[in-house]
Amino acid sequence: MSLQTSIRTVDRWIDAHQKDLVDLTCRLVNIDTTVPPGRNYPRVAQLIVGELKLLGITPSVSYIPEATIRRKADPELGLNGPRPNVTASLKGAGEGPKILLNGHMDVVPAQPTGWSSDPFKATTKNGKIYGRGSADMKGSDAAIIYSLKALVETGVHFNGSITPTFTTDEEVGGYTGVNHFIDKHVITKDIDYCLSPDTNIEAIDVASLGDSEFLITVHGKSAHSGRGWTGINAIEHASSLIEKLKKLGVEVGRRRSKIPAEPVFGNKWMRPGLYVTMVKGGIKGNIIPDSCDILVDRRFIPEENAAQVERELVKTVREFSRDTELKTSMKLVTGYTPMKTSPNHPLVKVVRRVAKRVLGQDVPPRGSQGSTDVAQVSSLGIPVVIIGASRSDSNIHGVDEHVRITDLVSVTKIFAHSYLELLNGHVH
Ligand SMILES: [Zn+2]
Structure with a gap:
């Protein structure tokens, strides 16, 4: 199967599974994972583990030891409860590059006053999913899972490996699941590329504050x-x-x-x-x-x-x-820490080309005025690119936060295409 055929095949699969992608987003939103303190992490981790198991891979859950949180996260942050972090590895047919994916499972608090509906009961209206975390970033978490499903279910060829990680406490920092995975050597320097969808679809983030x-x-x-x-x-x-x-x-x-x-x-x-x-x-x-x-x-x-x-x-x-x-x-x-990937890195070029193909318009690389835990990955010398399903009008961290279903589908495709291009020896 040529790369072009593979791309067409996964696109068709993703389009046909839009309803399932929406459904998973809603199920993730419906689990209130507000941080602080970090509610229901075991429940959301279990849901993600279940989804990854459907790919025929064996996910593992790694808990941050309580003592580590006490030592490394200031009590001011108000963290409390178990902190499971999920990872798995999807292997391709032959040797090839390693791709790391990351999504965070936590959301910022939501005061129900001001919301048109319960922030922790996802509702769909006019092609948008409303709920706390729909845009930041449970919709994008679902997109990660469906981008992998598209590869597995269609049986398209790829080499190398893809390691999805779903982590805790991005919204508060201190000692996040990403820190934990670096300390546990789940995230290591030999990773070739890192992709995260923890941002919007209007640009490619290559730097952050x-x-x-x-x-x-x-x-x-x-x-x-x-x-x-x-x-x-x-x-x-x-x-x-x-x-x-x-x-x-x-x-x-x-x-x-x-x-x-x-x-x-x-x-x-x-x-x-x-x-x-x-x-x-x-x-x-x-x-x-x-x-x-x-x-x-x-x-x-x-x-x-x-x-x-x-x-x-x-x-x-x-x-x-x-x-x-x-x-x-x-x-x-x-x-x-701040994040910086060269805008000329092959990873940036691939994702930009792919995004242009999927969205029909150019998404230029830029620096985000936000800060992110995947910057920690970039400080290991791994190139990181961030493009996700939210938009500047998604109202992340605000009332009536929402994500467009078309954007969820696009991000799923952008990720799936990127794997195919990066893991088929077609990187220029
Ligand atoms: Zn986020």
Whole structure:
């Protein structure tokens, strides 16, 4: 069978199984896997294991030891419960490249108020599936599974191997299933290509921002507010630190990467940022507060690195401590490394060509203004490309999150075609 025939064959199979793809997406959405804390992971893992078994392969489930979570994920993240991570290996006819696939099983919380229907009961309307995680990224998880089914069920030829992984805690970071699989040597340097659908279909992500979240605590001294001058008001002092952080944020926000960014208003190149995103202090109205917590979210471009970013922030906090003679403490709560794959890498070229064929339009490589756990894979030197089923109007992390069924079908095809092109010796 020629490559062209194989492609036509899997396309026909995928079109004929659209209803099953939708059904699996709905079943995944219906399991509430909100993180924090990480609900129902064993249930969703079991569902995925069942689907992978239908491919005639033997999936394995690897639990992150509780002690590891306690050691590596800050308690601030609020993680709780078992953390199963699923993997399997689909082998082709002969020797060939290794492809790694990744999808995360968790979703961000959803407050039911504001939603047109229950966020954890998937509903289909006008060609769209609504529900928390439909777009980020359970629809894309289902697409991974159906792209593999298309290969197995049609019996098309391919070499090498494909390793799907379904992992925990992408939405909070700290110590994700991807970290676990790297530590367990499921994800190793000898992998040739990594594909993830954890993004939208309008571009190919070849880069992403690094992210470091720091918790800064300003320490004061409590006092009865009637004798307020005898205390040291941590909140009032923290406000002047916030002013300094805002200034640093302006300076950081002027920097640009050399990598073109996703089309966000007013932005051509990937852009870093530093933002105060949470403040917590005080316990009662008549007590001078003795501490105030400031959370700083620092997004950084691939040209910066985590150590550099931390040093820069430490400098500002130290200056504040010195000027005010106040004690401060600072810790890294969670973070992601930035991702970078050369836009000229053969993997990028293949996926771009394939996506153009499936979608009928060019999807250019670009840098995402988000951060992702698969960046960890890219830091092993493995080329990573991300293209998934959501769109900029899918409202991910918002109310009435949805995914278009046509996009689910397209992503399934883009993945299946990519395997065929990459695993048949047709890479140019
Ligand atoms: Zn996601």
